[in-house]
Amino acid sequence: MEPQPLLRVDHLSKSFPGVRALDEVDFEVYPGEILGFLGENGAGKSTLIKILSGIHSKDRGTIWFNGQSINPHTPHEAQALGISTIHQELALVPYLSVAENIFLNNEPRRALGLVDFPRMNREAEELLRGLGAEIRGSQLIRELNVAAQQMVEIAKAISHKASLILMDEPTSALSSREVDALFALMRRLKERGVAVVFVSHRLDEVRQIVDRVIIMRDSRRVGSLPIAEASEEKIIRMMVGRDVGLFPKEAAPVGEPVLEVRRLSGQNGVKNISLTVRKGEIVGLAGLVGAGRTELARLICGVDSLSSGEVLMEGQPVRIKSPADAVRHGIGWVPEDRKLHGLVLGMDVQENTTMAILQRISNLWGAVRQTEAKRITNHYIEALSIATPGLNQTVRNLSGGNQQKVVLAKWLSTEPKLLIMDEPTRGIDIGAKAEVHALMSQLAQQGIGILMISSEMPEIIGMSDRVIVMCQGRVTGEFVRGQLDQEAIMTCATQFLSVEGDIAEKVEAVAEGINK
Numbered sequence: 394m395e396p397q398p399l400l401r402v403d404h405l406s407k408s409f410p411g412v413r414a415l416d417e418v419d420f421e422v423y424p425g426e427i428l429g430f431l432g433e434n435g436a437g438k439s440t441l442i443k444i445l446s447g448i449h450s451k452d453r454g455t456i457w458f459n460g461q462s463i464n465p466h467t468p469h470e471a472q473a474l475g476i477s478t479i480h481q482e483l484a485l486v487p488y489l490s491v492a493e494n495i496f497l498n499n500e501p502r503r504a505l506g507l508v509d510f511p512r513m514n515r516e517a518e519e520l521l522r523g524l525g526a527e528i529r530g531s532q533l534i535r536e537l538n539v540a541a542q543q544m545v546e547i548a549k550a551i552s553h554k555a556s557l558i559l560m561d562e563p564t565s566a567l568s569s570r571e572v573d574a575l576f577a578l579m580r581r582l583k584e585r586g587v588a589v590v591f592v593s594h595r596l597d598e599v600r601q602i603v604d605r606v607i608i609m610r611d612s613r614r615v616g617s618l619p620i621a622e623a624s625e626e627k628i629i630r631m632m633v634g635r636d637v638g639l640f641p642k643e644a645a646p647v648g649e650p651v652l653e654v655r656r657l658s659g660q661n662g663v664k665n666i667s668l669t670v671r672k673g674e675i676v677g678l679a680g681l682v683g684a685g686r687t688e689l690a691r692l693i694c695g696v697d698s699l700s701s702g703e704v705l706m707e708g709q710p711v712r713i714k715s716p717a718d719a720v721r722h723g724i725g726w727v728p729e730d731r732k733l734h735g736l737v738l739g740m741d742v743q744e745n746t747t748m749a750i751l752q753r754i755s756n757l758w759g760a761v762r763q764t765e766a767k768r769i770t771n772h773y774i775e776a777l778s779i780a781t782p783g784l785n786q787t788v789r790n791l792s793g794g795n796q797q798k799v800v801l802a803k804w805l806s807t808e809p810k811l812l813i814m815d816e817p818t819r820g821i822d823i824g825a826k827a828e829v830h831a832l833m834s835q836l837a838q839q840g841i842g843i844l845m846i847s848s849e850m851p852e853i854i855g856m857s858d859r860v861i862v863m864c865q866g867r868v869t870g871e872f873v874r875g876q877l878d879q880e881a882i883m884t885c886a887t888q889f890l891s892v893e894g895d896i897a898e899k900v901e902a903v904a905e906g907i908n909k
């Protein structure tokens with residue numbers, strides 16, 4: 394007998410005003426299968442996930458689940474059917490605790506119906522530990538960084554007894570170690586017959602974990618390949634419709650130091666960091682999640698305050714007390730969390746792009762010169778190939794990757810001398826990524842210094858002239874281009890960490906609890 398698919402999607406279509414997001418999409422997933430979804434930014438992947446998880450309603454088509462036609466209208470309904478989702482944009486409640494978020498509407502209770510908080514915290518911590526994350530159950534979500542929030546989101550999804558888990562870019566905020574823990578967990582789920590839909594822009598990860606891959610382009614499914622037949626070139630060609638050269642870091646003349654950081658320490662865990670970025674140089678900051686890289690950027694940009702040390706721009710000591718000071722001194726900062734620090738989602742593309750340069754483009758009376766604002770915005774829409782119906786599209790309605798490009802446009806328009814980029818290509822598709830890398834290379838050639846934080850090893854190795862490795866708030870290694878070696882970097886990145894218990898063993902324990 395033919396095995397029956399767990400989920401079959403038939404001619405699924407969905408439009409938003411002015412945008413066709415899904416056009417007659419067909420596919421199926423079998424129990425115990427990990428199905429990858431790849432496609433350019435705006436191809437329709439998240440829309441698909443949102444329809445399956447009851448957030449958006451479909452326009453046309455049928456969804457078969459366990460042989461029955463379903464049409465979930467709320468996330469709760471989807472969950473009750475056995476469909477659990479990790480969304481691309483984290484959907485946690487910031488002012489509730491980690492445990493409260495994981496067990497929302499599902500809290501363990503004592504007699505009399507009172508929530509059993511100690512048990513809830515304990516169970517949350519166990520789930521997270523199984524993912525290799527040490528996070529207290531009682532901690533508030535808004536106190537966690539993006540990676541930790543991502544781990545909570547994953548723990549939440551696996552805490553339900555689901556037979557299908559939809560994962561929309563679950564690894565985009567994670568570094569290799571957490572990704573390994575997640576993959577170990579996915580393999581255990583697979584053995585138990587749970588099916589996983591895995592959306593990602595990281596090709597190497599997709600090829601490592603999925604059984605089969607569906608490729609989408611322009612809201613249609615353009616291919617389905619067993620992973621053994623899906624070479625990187627083949628995937629990229631199907632996805633983008635052309636060949637793409639990755640990591641085109643070109644030699645740029647390296648000049649005087651633009652940024653010098655001397656013995657910088659802060660309350661946020663940064664300890665005694667010294668480093669230099671020269672004109673035309675791309676310096677990669679490598680390390681595990683939590684190594685203190687983002688915190689270092691926050692100190693330099695005046696978001697967190699220094700406890701000692703100094704910062705020099707072009708040889709002059711500067712006092713930077715706020716991000717506005719940083720802009721004045723020629724520092725652009727592309728933050729890791731675009732929703733929190735990068736963009737105002739309710740404003741349009743033009744307002745976001747020109748937000749940091751309003752003074753420069755205003756007339757004597759303080760009114761924004763509209764023609765100038767339009768010219769600049771159009772320039773970046775073209776330079777970064779931002780897919781938007783126009784300057785006045787609300788940023789919330791752009792796909793994730795295109796939102797990230799608007800953040801880049803906003804900082805590039807300040808014409809900085811130093812650009813600090815925190816995970817600059819997170820969530821960006823492979824074609825756009827090549828464009829962002831080419832742009833970084835171009836900026837370096839124009840003499841801009843770039844400090845690039847990245848958790849993606851191929852990006853660190855491909856783009857950096859020099860790599861500085863951090864672990865637990867300190868610098869633990871430095872490598873120049875030509876001696877870059879993934880293993881040596883990882884050794885430095887884990888220098889102060891004690892040898893951990895076998896992650897697979899912990900995952901086993903967690904998986905025991907799921908789906909029994």
Ligand SMILES: Nc1ncnc2c1ncn2[C@@H]1O[C@H](COP(=O)(O)OP(=O)(O)OP(=O)(O)O)[C@@H](O)[C@H]1O
Nearest residue numbers: 409414434435436437438439440790791792793794
């Ligand atoms: N709520 C909405 N209103 C209007 N348009 C939308 C809305 N949500 C998505 N879109 C549009 O639908 C298309 C598909 O978006 P979707 O988010 O599904 O893309 P994606 O494949 O997930 O992209 P990414 O890789 O960038 O996350 C895009 O053109 C997007 O701008």
Ligand SMILES: [Mg+2]
Nearest residue numbers: 438439481793
């Ligand atoms: Mg998406």
